Amino acid sequence: MAGTFDAAAATAGPASRWRQGFGSWRSYLVLGAIAAFLLALLLIPIGTVFVVAFRDGDGSFTLGHFGTFFTTGLMRESFGNSLYVATTSVLVASLIAVPLAYITVRFQFRGALLIQTLGVLPLIMPPFVGAVAMQLVFGRSGSMNLLLEDHFGFSIPIMQGLTGVIFVESLHYFPFILMNLIVALRAIDGAMEEAALNLGARGWRLFARIVFPLAMPGYLAGAALVFIKVFDDLGTPLVLGQTNLLAPQAYLRITQVGLEDPLGYVISVIMIAFSILALWLSVRVMKGKDYSTLQKGGAGIARRRLQPAEALIAYAVIVLVLLVVLSPHLGLLVLSFTRIWSYSVLPETWTLANYATVFEDSSGMITNTLLYCGLAAGIDVVIGTAIAYLILRTRIPGRQWLDFAASAAIAVPGIVLAIGYLRMFQGVEIGGVPVTQTWLLIMLAYSVRRLPYALRSCMAALQQINVNLEEAAEMLGASKWRAVRRIVIPLMAGGILAGFVSSFITAAVELSATILLVVKESQAPMSYGIYLYMQSVSGRGAGAALGVLLVLTVAIGTYLSHILVDRANRNLEWKR
Amino acid sequence: MKAVAVECIGIGLAYGVNQVLQDITLAIEPGEFFALLGPSGSGKSTLLRLIAGFNRHNRGRLLVDGRDITGVPPHARNIGMVFQSYALWPHMSVFDNVAFGLVERRVSRAEVKRRVGEALALVELADYAQRRPNQLSGGQQQRVALARTIVIEPQVLLLDEPLSNLDKKLREQMRVELKRLQRKLGITTIFVTHDQEEAMTTADRMAVLDAGVLQQVGTPRALFDVPVNRFVAEFVGSTNLIPGRADPVRNVFVADGLGELPLAAGGSGSALSIRPHALTITTTRDGRRIWFDGAIRESEFLGEFTRYEVQVGPLLLTADSPHLSSSPIYTPGARVQVGIDPAEMRLLD
Numbered sequence: 053m054a055g056t057f058d059a060a061a062a063t064a065g066p067a068s069r070w071r072q073g074f075g076s077w078r079s080y081l082v083l084g085a086i087a088a089f090l091l092a093l094l095l096i097p098i099g100t101v102f103v104v105a106f107r108d109g110d111g112s113f114t115l116g117h118f119g120t121f122f123t124t125g126l127m128r129e130s131f132g133n134s135l136y137v138a139t140t141s142v143l144v145a146s147l148i149a150v151p152l153a154y155i156t157v158r159f160q161f162r163g164a165l166l167i168q169t170l171g172v173l174p175l176i177m178p179p180f181v182g183a184v185a186m187q188l189v190f191g192r193s194g195s196m197n198l199l200l201e202d203h204f205g206f207s208i209p210i211m212q213g214l215t216g217v218i219f220v221e222s223l224h225y226f227p228f229i230l231m232n233l234i235v236a237l238r239a240i241d242g243a244m245e246e247a248a249l250n251l252g253a254r255g256w257r258l259f260a261r262i263v264f265p266l267a268m269p270g271y272l273a274g275a276a277l278v279f280i281k282v283f284d285d286l287g288t289p290l291v292l293g294q295t296n297l298l299a300p301q302a303y304l305r306i307t308q309v310g311l312e313d314p315l316g317y318v319i320s321v322i323m324i325a326f327s328i329l330a331l332w333l334s335v336r337v338m339k340g341k342d343y344s345t346l347q348k349g350g351a352g353i354a355r356r357r358l359q360p361a362e363a364l365i366a367y368a369v370i371v372l373v374l375l376v377v378l379s380p381h382l383g384l385l386v387l388s389f390t391r392i393w394s395y396s397v398l399p400e401t402w403t404l405a406n407y408a409t410v411f412e413d414s415s416g417m418i419t420n421t422l423l424y425c426g427l428a429a430g431i432d433v434v435i436g437t438a439i440a441y442l443i444l445r446t447r448i449p450g451r452q453w454l455d456f457a458a459s460a461a462i463a464v465p466g467i468v469l470a471i472g473y474l475r476m477f478q479g480v481e482i483g484g485v486p487v488t489q490t491w492l493l494i495m496l497a498y499s500v501r502r503l504p505y506a507l508r509s510c511m512a513a514l515q516q517i518n519v520n521l522e523e524a525a526e527m528l529g530a531s532k533w534r535a536v537r538r539i540v541i542p543l544m545a546g547g548i549l550a551g552f553v554s555s556f557i558t559a560a561v562e563l564s565a566t567i568l569l570v571v572k573e574s575q576a577p578m579s580y581g582i583y584l585y586m587q588s589v590s591g592r593g594a595g596a597a598l599g600v601l602l603v604l605t606v607a608i609g610t611y612l613s614h615i616l617v618d619r620a621n622r623n624l625e626w627k628r
Numbered sequence: 629m630k631a632v633a634v635e636c637i638g639i640g641l642a643y644g645v646n647q648v649l650q651d652i653t654l655a656i657e658p659g660e661f662f663a664l665l666g667p668s669g670s671g672k673s674t675l676l677r678l679i680a681g682f683n684r685h686n687r688g689r690l691l692v693d694g695r696d697i698t699g700v701p702p703h704a705r706n707i708g709m710v711f712q713s714y715a716l717w718p719h720m721s722v723f724d725n726v727a728f729g730l731v732e733r734r735v736s737r738a739e740v741k742r743r744v745g746e747a748l749a750l751v752e753l754a755d756y757a758q759r760r761p762n763q764l765s766g767g768q769q770q771r772v773a774l775a776r777t778i779v780i781e782p783q784v785l786l787l788d789e790p791l792s793n794l795d796k797k798l799r800e801q802m803r804v805e806l807k808r809l810q811r812k813l814g815i816t817t818i819f820v821t822h823d824q825e826e827a828m829t830t831a832d833r834m835a836v837l838d839a840g841v842l843q844q845v846g847t848p849r850a851l852f853d854v855p856v857n858r859f860v861a862e863f864v865g866s867t868n869l870i871p872g873r874a875d876p877v878r879n880v881f882v883a884d885g886l887g888e889l890p891l892a893a894g895g896s897g898s899a900l901s902i903r904p905h906a907l908t909i910t911t912t913r914d915g916r917r918i919w920f921d922g923a924i925r926e927s928e929f930l931g932e933f934t935r936y937e938v939q940v941g942p943l944l945l946t947a948d949s950p951h952l953s954s955s956p957i958y959t960p961g962a963r964v965q966v967g968i969d970p971a972e973m974r975l976l977d
């Protein structure tokens with residue numbers, strides 16, 4: 053027995069001193085590798101976009117391209133349209149989300165769970181896929197309007213023009229506001245509300261003066277996210293044929309005028325600027341206002357049972373929203389089982405042929421999605437775990453910048469990143485094959501764009517692990533690396549897996565970078581395939597079938613990640 | 629197993645201008661049960677983590693068994709530490725937790741099984757090997773943490789506030805248990821606490837720290853009876869500090885507003901320390917003490933004794949008067965005689 057610690061004592065000489073040095077040397081190596089990854093695949097491509105937007109033909113600095121942008125009627129119109137669509141979508145999404153959030157938190161009834169589920173539903177379907185189905189349900193000759201015409205002699209042109217885009221986007225993205233708001237409302241200490249009640253505030257005034265302001269940070273975080281998502285969305289306007297918006301214009305410029313046309317870059321810079329502005333505003337307004345006042349063990353805001361009349365109203369609202377939210381899913385499902393569906397409330401003939409077509413022609417797309425998204429999500433959790441560890445467990449200089457740079461990807465529209473890649477990797481070859489002709493860039497674009505999701509998940513997981521757990525392993529003879537492998541990684545596993553799943557599913561529905569980076573049909577993932585099918589009326593059935601498969605994949609993934617997070621939390625519950 | 633000494637020689641640690649530890653010189657004897665006592669922020673935990681290898685000092689030397697271990701990473705030190713939070717790994721069974729250090733040392737499987745069994749038997753948890761840590765009570769978790777640490781036969785055992793997460797009754801029980809175990813194993817043991825009672829009842833010797841500076845080292849009795857400064861006098865036990873000035877020529881202490889008090893031995897200082905239980909509260913004077921007129925301000929009956937706040941001239945003194953069923957209890961406002969035993973007075977700077 054004495055032998056064991058004599059052996060340990062023998063290693064505790066200069067050798068271990070070297071090892072400790074090696075340990076920090078290794079952290080610098082990891083930091084350097086991640087920095088290189090972010091530099092090459094995020095910062096330099098975006099920098100390239102900026103440089104082109106501000107560079108004259110002879111290489112000098114110019115604002116001329118911006119001048120051209122603002123003097124071109126089409127550009128000015130697109131700019132105005134994009135702002136209008138994004139702002140209005142935030143408003144409409146708020147009108148749906150705020151009452152639902154309030155009902156969930158305030159009242160005690162079974163519908164609360166329904167709202168939570170309902171909140172996730174739109175997110176599992178990419179908005180451009182939903183757009184097609186919604187045209188069939190709400191369009192000019194869609195089911196709803198046909199019924200209205202037949203019975204009441206009027207129709208609602210809700211899918212016409214920009215209104216259609218706003219309708220689809222707000223229905224798709226309101227869950228971001230809903231979820232953030234519910235969390236914020238739940239964090240309010242019941243005593244806050246009781247104090248206001250005690251001083252005479254009731255009903256609407258209580259909500260407007262105390263409850264909603266306290267939940268404001270959560271609301272703003274959600275609203276900013278919705279604004280960015282809508283402002284940057286490319287697929288929905290394209291599918292709905294609305295090209296007078298910034299994202300479609302950037303796409304058209306690059307694909308039709310060419311990679312040299314500066315206007316595409318100017319649009320990109322403007323899109324990034326507005327994304328950053330929206331994020332900055334939401335952060336600035338919230339600065340120093342962490343309103344989560346709920347103490348440990350304290351009670352949240354009071355819940356009460358619904359009066360019968362109130363219950364009726366609440367359920368009516370929920371059922372109505374549920375019907376509208378579910379309509380694209382149902383529409384897509386119906387469409388996938390039919391050959392032709394037009395000018396009729398429901399299709400007349402049913403078939404399984406679409407699924408046969410998809411499996412015959414497009415099984416490669418399914419494989420591609422699994423391959424790209426799997427690799428991208430894998431890269432994301434490895435980098436996410438490494439950054440989380442560097443930030444939370446080391447004092448290595450520059451670690452905060454990694455977090456900042458990795459999270460900055462959230463403000464970069466997919467189309468802008470794709471333009472940056474095309475420009476930067478123009479002419480770069482690997483083994484005689486141009487990089488821009490391979491699927492490598494698609495996969496890397498996914499991993500860069502979804503890194504923030506995986507990073508948050510990994511950070512949250514590591515934050516829950518008491519540093520003593522790791523130190524105890526070191527005390528018992530495990531080197532730093534062994535302690536990480538045997539203690540930290542297993543304890544983080546739930547969070548890492550959840551991060552993997554959320555990266556994977558959000559990458560699977562990505563279209564705006566994909567659409568520019570796919571050069572051959574053989575490289576196309578499912579999202580691109582759906583878009584292609586949807587271009588022709590005859591392909592819509594097959595597109596819908598592929599869409600159903602994608603939604604199923606994403607739904608299963610979302611469900612899995614919820615289970616994983618739950619289990620991980622339960623595992624660590626007793627640990628502070 | 630050979631017990632080893634731990635020596636700190638002029639250890640200093642600073643983060644920027646913030647001095648966390650200043651010139652700590654301390655020798656812990658082989659096999660000693662040693663307490664680091666101090667208020668929060670005193671640097672006691674920092675010193676413990678420094679011995680464990682999680683903090684690194686800027687100045688001075690740290691010797692274990694005569695060898696400087698500065699710069700040796702924690703896993704190569706063969707020092708065991710029991711964390712305040714126990715730090716049991718929730719994803720491993722009790723057995724796997726205790727086996728961890730042995731597995732890292734590449735001990736054979738049969739040997740691991742035997743030694744884990746022995747360690748769990750030592751802390752009386754042999755039947756709990758297959759449980760998960762979260763299925764155990766606080767006291768059981770603590771004993772698993774202890775077994776996990778001693779199974780690797782560390783040269784030095786570090787305990788960070790080992791009893792603070794237990795309720796009062798369990799704490800007293802574990803205190804006895806810890807002491808028994810330490811005697812049996814003979815490991816040099818250092819434990820950190822902010823609870824002076826815990827330190828005094830458990831430790832062979834203790835060190836008092838305040839604001840990163842070592843105040844005094846000695847046996848619990850020495851620190852209680854002969855504190856070197858006001859901080860130690862007030863932190864180890866409680867005391868009355870009477871301000872004034874010692875006159876070494878006339879061998880008296882001139883107390884502000886009270887007059888002269890004769891000193892048993894000479895010396896200098898600007899305060900006099902008298903423990904509450906060394907004050908006598910009565911109505912009749914005798915010749916062995918120095919007497920003052922006093923008035924009771926508050927009285928708290930605590931069973932074994934009564935605690936009085938008594939006004940003597942400008943001073944408000946605390947006096948603990950032993951209680952028997954025949955003793956009187958004075959009520960606020962009562963005029964009393966307050967007696968001071970000259971042998972119990974300590975001069976402090």
